[in-house]
Amino acid sequence: MASATHPQPVHPRPAIELHETSVVFGSGEKAVTALTPTTLRMDRGDFLALVGPSGCGKSTILRLVSNLIKPSSGQILLGGRDAAAKEMRIGMAFQNPTMLPWLTIEKNVMLPLKIVEPFKRSFQRDKKGAYRDRVHALLAQVGLKDFANHFPWQLSGGMLQRANLCRALIHDPDLLLLDEPFGALDQFTREELWQTLQELYLDRKPTVLLVTHDLREAGFLARRICVMSARPGRIISDKAVTMPQPRDIGVIYTPEFVEMTQGLRELIAQVRK
């Protein structure tokens, strides 16, 4: 679907390239290193999960890629160009659903169409027609069909995260950035949303960078898992997840899966010391 609207070049550059990128907040004695020089490449259409102990710089990488912060040294390229060049269209969802409380779910989800080109151009004309239908179709896909005209406070945490995913995807982003989007949810809701996200991913094939604490979440969803060490962060392991997609939720109880997450767990336990 995404490739139909954006014809890709013959030799596409990787979606994300970090070359010796580091981030330091503050200066002098108070300087805090959030990310030691890190190199990471991510192909288009890949699904990478970044796991590691808290404060290791996972979110820093995400904020770098989303252009919310600038690298202190090194380089960050998106689709082969500087992050500020907006070469890649970005959709992002945070742990906090951050729905704007004064807008209905429909208008919240529609927000990216108001801001991002080429949708922005005809927003005034299409907001009551084509864009509205587009929002409703996506909401229906995640089971929120009847909640378009509700306000955020009328929805449960799980429903808000569904809406959050919709808002991150409505403008067909090339790059989907997820910062522990399911961290605050109960286990059942979380597993439901994993399946929703997997469906949306396989349907649209954006490049997904997921930051999470949850090893099963990483294992179930990702095609590639990178483990980061404790602060200051560094990538210490980079492994592919070979199980074919779509994966059934039952896969997390198979010996193969348990062995994989167990390996990750031990790795993280080591780097925390």
Next chain:
Amino acid sequence: MNENIKIRIMSLSLIVGFFVIWEVLCIMLGVSDLILPRPSEIAVTLWTRFPVLWPHILQTLYATLTGFSLGVIIGVSIGVLIGTSRVAYGVAYPLLVGFSSIPKVAVVPILVLWFGSGTTPAILTAMIICVFPIVVNISTGLATTEPDLEDVLKTLGASKREVLWNVGLPRTMPYFFASLKVAITLSFVGAVLSETVASNRGIGNVMMTASSNFQVSLVFAGLFILAIMGVALYAFFSFLEARVTGWATRGKDIAVT
């Protein structure tokens, strides 16, 4: 809902009771109508003198609303300016606090000196007196906007203006309307104050003249008109507030307080 009606009825009986007790006390204690006229006398004065009072009512309303509108425009502009910039906030705030702490009564003679007596100083007093609460509320609302909400727009590549328009300003609306309710009342005070000091029109002037002629019930009639206009303006902005910022109170029916 039932509870609400009960409260409204009780509130109405309190108001009626207040006037009844006033009336009864005046009669029982034989208070001279040169000191404190009875509500019934005031009502009669209001009724018979209304054709004379009407142009003054319009004059006061005109000065108040014009000054208020100017105050809102200036207040919102300054508020947005210093609310969106940390530097401007730090630099301009002390001066603003200085301005706001000047008793506005003290400014009226200066305005009269500059612009002569009449409508202009009334409008300007109404304006000056309502600017500060608007500035404070707008800038506080903007400065305390959750960074998370702004990040949602920033990751989409929104410009500063788009972030302000889509997040900052809507999120500031509850603050803005809270300040409008304070500001409209203050503007009213400002306009009447100026009319009292230096004008030959307006309710403030009517009360001043009536007082020097010992037409005490006319003074009180003026007071009544001011109270009614004040409540009406306040209620109007409360109504607007409930319509625009219902999301902040989760759409609950809030009593006009």
